[in-house]
Amino acid sequence: MRGARRPSSAWLLSWTFVVWIAWTGCTKAETERPPALEATLKELLGDQRGPMHYFSAKADLDDDQVSEWIVHLAGPSVCGTGGCNTLVFTEVDGGLRLVTRISVTRPPIAIAETRTSGWRDLIVHVAGGGTLPGHDARLRYDGSTYPSNPSVEPAEPMSERGKGVVVIPAFQSFAEGTRLR
Secondary structure (H helix, E strand, O other): OOOOOOOOHHHHHHHHHHHHHHHHOOEEOHHHOOOHHHHHHHHHHOOOOOOOEEEEEEEOOOOOOOOEEEEEEEOOOOEEOOEEEEEEEEEEOOEEEEEEEEEEEEEEEEEEEEEEOOEEEEEEEEEEOOEEEEEEEEEOOOOOOOOOOOOOOOOEEEOOOOOEEEEEOOOOOHHHOEEOO
16 A cells, blocks of 8 residues: 555554553453442542542452452542542452552553552542642552552652553543442
């Protein structure tokens, strides 16, 4: 075919990684949420008022064949000018155990190609609340948890867009998520 260009090596490598992640089941559609997820969220959030939605993604962050869940909360009572809370859970005995509560995050939220202490690093966007300009931050697992605030150390600001698989994409309205209340 005349004028057709061959894909670059970087483009092929990027797509190979995306296909590999999809094939190995790193993330599953959020329609496969465990029954305990909404009950756990309601218990954890208590009596916070106002509409609340969430976006969730299933992933095996530590390669132990047990699913972890990344949950980004959204709504007036769980978000501020700097962003919203993101929670990481692991499945334990038919329920969920909170691994980390990360404040002031914004999508896109991605699982990085890199690992720390056996767990995949997370990449979140940080903007607003006095953080100008916005940037991505790498969150490294320290053996028991991820950093709780991506705008301060030990989170690592990234000078360019982080590389990884986006599991919670950016959205226009919190109402696009699953309604919790």
